[in-house]
Structures are given as structure tokens and as C-alpha cells.
Amino acid sequence: MQYNSAEEKNEKKAVLVAIITQNQNEEKVNEYLDELAFLTSTLGAKTIKRFTQRLEKPDVRSFIGKGKLEEINAYAQAEKADWVVFDDDLTPSQLRNLEKELKVKIYDRSLLILDIFLNRAQTAQAKTQVELARNQYLLPRLTRMWTHLERQRGGTATRGGAGEKEIETDKRIIRNTITKLKERLAKIEKQSRTQRKSRGKIVRVAIVGYTNVGKSTLMTRLSKSDILAENKLFATVDSTVRKVNFEDIPFLLSDTVGFIRKLPTHLIESFKSTLDEIREADILIHVVDVSHPTLDDHISVVNQTLTDIDAGDKPTLLVFNKVDLLEEEEEISVEEKIKNLKNTYWNKEQNDVVFISATNKENIEELKNKLRKLVEAKHFTIFPNYLKNTYY
Known part of the structure; x- marks a missing residue:
């Protein structure tokens, strides 16, 4: 070969x-x-x-x-x-x-x-969250084929019946590691909560969606800052927060980890503090890959996950991304596909719908206008007199 x-x-x-x-x-x-x-x-x-x-x-x-x-x-x-x-x-x-x-x-x-999360995590918080989830998952599943704890137990070679003792040693190491990781994560989460509180009453917007739908690319377009964007699942694990201004109306925009079917329970549990970026947001931007054949399932997975973390009732802008990848079919044109989707989801979800290509910057201005209206509405409930004469 x-x-x-x-x-x-x-x-x-x-x-x-x-x-x-x-x-x-x-x-x-x-x-x-x-x-x-x-x-x-x-x-x-x-x-x-x-x-x-x-x-x-x-x-x-x-x-x-x-x-x-x-x-x-x-x-x-x-x-x-x-x-x-x-x-x-x-x-x-x-x-x-x-x-x-x-x-x-x-x-x-x-x-x-x-x-994958372990390889992708960058911040101390994300690394600790993933390590905790992985150790909790592996604890009952240790076998003699696992060698990742060799260094921690001294690298001593064992043979024959010593294998079971070796597994018990590994389990003890993992239990101790889990305890330490929980303590470390508690300190980090306390710091994160303090940081979120220190942001004041500024409007907060979170980008959510299935993994690999273009959230990070959209984050770059809206915040005008360089965010990692790759054609890989879970390119983003850490939450990224940027301050954005739309015509002197400031808000915080966060890019969050993508959702996926059959997401490990331990991972959801460990990532609670990261998901707080979504829970505590005032507005959500739900990004969907419009070219994906099972986009309805993706939407359902995200909506169910939002409901599970008590974030399902927030004002939401539904953004169908990657319109540049839609293809004509004999029975229906791209324009008809978009029209049908818009009618379906406007009637079903009763929220704003916009079709864009974050990569090609198509309809980004329309998205910004829709988002600005949502941000303004929330902003003026917090600061009723702020720049009021500018807009009314």
C-alpha cells in the first residue's frame, strides 16, 4: 500500500x-x-x-x-x-x-x-469538564487492555493473576482523580459565575445549534473577530464571548458547543457551567444547516436539549445557514425550498426566520437587522431611556 x-x-x-x-x-x-x-x-x-x-x-x-x-x-x-x-x-x-x-x-x-472533546478543549474549564466526564465514564469500564494509568501507578509490570489487582489500583486512581477534578471544577465554576455577574445588565445573545452547522463562522461575521471554524464535528468546545455593538447598542455574543444526538449524559452534566451561557442568555440564535438532509431531526435535538436545560422558552432567531450548498431538484427549485421552509418554521415555531450563507456573507445584513430588533427590545427594557431619541 x-x-x-x-x-x-x-x-x-x-x-x-x-x-x-x-x-x-x-x-x-x-x-x-x-x-x-x-x-x-x-x-x-x-x-x-x-x-x-x-x-x-x-x-x-x-x-x-x-x-x-x-x-x-x-x-x-x-x-x-x-x-x-x-x-x-x-x-x-x-x-x-x-x-x-x-x-x-x-x-x-x-x-x-x-x-474528541478531550482533544478539542482549550481552556482550563473545558479540559477539567471533559476529564471529569471521561473518568466518570471509564470507571466501571476498566479492563486489562487499558494502559492509560500506567505512569500514575508507577509503570510496574504485572503478570497473570495480578491483572485484577491492577484494575483495582486503576479504579482507586480514577476515584481519587474524580474527587480532585470535581474540586477543581467547583473553583473554576465559581470564578465563571463571578465573571458572568460582573458583565452587568448588558444584553446577552448565545449562538446554539447542532454541531458543524457554521456557528463559529457566523460568530466571526457578527463579531468581526477570528474564531476557529473547521469542517469537523465539535470544532468548538469552549464557549467564546465577544462584545458587539449594533448602532451603539452593545450586547455580548457567545458561541457555544454544538449539540448532537446521543450526547453522553456525563458530558452534559460536566458541561453545566458552559451551558449556563445558554441558560443565562436573553436571546438565542439557533443555527441550522439548511443543506443537511435531516435538518428537521437536528432542529428537534437542539430544541429538546434547550428544553432539558431550561432554555427552551427564550426569544429565538432561527437561522438557516449554508444556503450556498442547496441544490436544484427536478421537482423543486432552491427558491421554492426556502419558501416552504420559511412558511413551515414561521408557522410551527412562531419565531423569526432568516436564510444566510455565513461563508459567502449572503443575507448577513438581513440577519443583523432582525437580531438588532431583538437586542433593542431587550435593551430598552433594561435601560428605558438609553438612546431612545435616536430610534424613536
Whole structure:
């Protein structure tokens, strides 16, 4: 096999696995696997094969049936796969059994997302949040194949029956680490709350949305500052806050971590302080990738997550981004698609709707005008006499 670069040579090879059930049909499973492949790519691995199996429910022992497991094992060994990635969470016993059978690194969706967050986190707060979530997730799932604690326990080599003692040592290390991380996070969160209070009564706007819909690019357009924007899931993990002025009306604009289906519970719990940027916002900008085939599902996931964190009733500007990626079809033109979406979501959600391309700066001024009206309305409830004669 020829490699074009050192990076390609070092790229991991991954096999993806999912089950088809009554609650998760084949079409939905393929959609989830597309997303899982994108997640896997984000963490640095190339998907070389997908396996699916129809089951009423996951196999208690190994998630998938014995025959399918043997098929996956034969393929993984023949192709020298590095990872086998499951689209649903695995129980501790399933993980142990799968590692024993397949003898490669096993990921489930939650651990994959946690590792992506671990690589993406930049601030002390985000790093601590992710480390806490990851340790809480790994604690019941430790097996002898995990070696990430070797340095902490002294790197002593153990053989045979010492393996169980080694796992217990690892568990003790993780419990102590969790305690320390919780203490560290409590101090950081206290500082964050103090910082948020010190911002005064200025209007606060938070950009929310599914991951990889263009939130960071939009943040750059609105705040005129350089924000990391990549075509990868979870390019942004840390919240970014910028002060913006629209015709002398100031407000704070924050870019937040993207939502995703099956987001690990531990991660939501650990990221509560980051999600406070959303909870404490006066206005939300909900960004949607209008070109994505399952945008309705993305909207539902975001709306449900907002409801779960008690932020579902805030004034919201619904922004359909990436109109430059919409394509004509035989039955319907791009203009008709946009018109139908606008009518649908205006009637359904009763909130402002705007269609833009953050990358091409298309309709950005229309977005700014709609946002300015929302910010003004909130601003003048806080400061009734502020610049009133300028506008009325």
C-alpha cells in the first residue's frame, strides 16, 4: 500500500457497528452511521467498513450476535483495523467481552465524543469538564487492555493473576482523580459565575445549534473577530464571548458547543457551567444547516436539549445557514425550498426566520437587522431611556 504522506500512513483504520431494531430502522441506522463516520474521522481514523445486524434488542453479552461478532473479528484481523466503533453505548461487561474477542481498541459513541472533546478543549474549564466526564465514564469500564494509568501507578509490570489487582489500583486512581477534578471544577465554576455577574445588565445573545452547522463562522461575521471554524464535528468546545455593538447598542455574543444526538449524559452534566451561557442568555440564535438532509431531526435535538436545560422558552432567531450548498431538484427549485421552509418554521415555531450563507456573507445584513430588533427590545427594557431619541 502506498501512502501519500506521513499523516495518511499514521491514520487509524476503523470498523463501524450498529444494530437495526424496531425503534431504529435501517434508514435511521445508516444516517447515524454517517454521523459516526464523521465523528471517527474527527478523531483521526478512516472508516473502512460498516456492519449492521437486525436484532430485537442488543445482545447482553456482546451487543451483537455471535455470528456477526465472528464476521467482524475476521474482517478486523484481515484488514488490520485499529478500532471497532459501536454507535450505541456499551455496558461494562459488553466492553470487556468485545475487547477480549476482538483484541483491538473498542469505542462506543459516548467514548468517541468524549475523546474528541478531550482533544478539542482549550481552556482550563473545558479540559477539567471533559476529564471529569471521561473518568466518570471509564470507571466501571476498566479492563486489562487499558494502559492509560500506567505512569500514575508507577509503570510496574504485572503478570497473570495480578491483572485484577491492577484494575483495582486503576479504579482507586480514577476515584481519587474524580474527587480532585470535581474540586477543581467547583473553583473554576465559581470564578465563571463571578465573571458572568460582573458583565452587568448588558444584553446577552448565545449562538446554539447542532454541531458543524457554521456557528463559529457566523460568530466571526457578527463579531468581526477570528474564531476557529473547521469542517469537523465539535470544532468548538469552549464557549467564546465577544462584545458587539449594533448602532451603539452593545450586547455580548457567545458561541457555544454544538449539540448532537446521543450526547453522553456525563458530558452534559460536566458541561453545566458552559451551558449556563445558554441558560443565562436573553436571546438565542439557533443555527441550522439548511443543506443537511435531516435538518428537521437536528432542529428537534437542539430544541429538546434547550428544553432539558431550561432554555427552551427564550426569544429565538432561527437561522438557516449554508444556503450556498442547496441544490436544484427536478421537482423543486432552491427558491421554492426556502419558501416552504420559511412558511413551515414561521408557522410551527412562531419565531423569526432568516436564510444566510455565513461563508459567502449572503443575507448577513438581513440577519443583523432582525437580531438588532431583538437586542433593542431587550435593551430598552433594561435601560428605558438609553438612546431612545435616536430610534424613536
